[in-house]
Amino acid sequence: MGKTPATGRDPVELLEFKTDETSHIKLKRETTCREKCVKKPCTTICPTEVYNWNHETATLDIQYPRCIECGACRVACPTGNLDWHYPRGGFGVAYRY
Ligand code: SF4
Ligand code: SF4
Structure with missing residues (x-):
């Protein structure tokens, strides 16, 4: 992961x-990301880098297992293109301590 702190450790590794x-994050329309979103803020605001823009395929890669359920992407998406729900009961992030 690119934006990790000076320790070089991926903070997601500290979580369980x-x-x-099944992903709890989906796109309403895949073409919206490509055609209507220039800055793609989801790729920078997510603290655990769930979203990555694939320049070769011009598609958004969503690594939903890394989601810590902070909700920032839902606010940041300028087109409302994210279909985001909390993971089903019993799934998702759990804090070790
Ligand atoms: S911010 Fe929204 S529209 Fe833009 S790339 Fe991310 S999900 Fe797609
Ligand atoms: S809810 Fe937070 S951690 Fe999950 S994908 Fe959105 S910004 Fe990333």
Whole structure:
């Protein structure tokens, strides 16, 4: 992960997740990201780098297992294109301490 602190450790490694097989984050329309969102703020605001823009395929990669459920992306998306729900009961992030 690129934006990790000076320790070089991925902070997500400090957390525990129970990952559902189905993503709790979906796009309403895949083309909206490509055609209507120049700055793609989800790729910079997410603290755990769930979103990455794939320049080769011009698609948004969503690594939903890394989501810590902070909600920032839902506010930042300028087109309202994220279909985001909390993970099903029992799934998602769990804090170790
Ligand atoms: S901010 Fe919204 S519209 Fe823009 S790339 Fe991310 S999900 Fe797509
Ligand atoms: S809710 Fe927070 S951690 Fe999850 S994808 Fe959105 S910005 Fe990233």
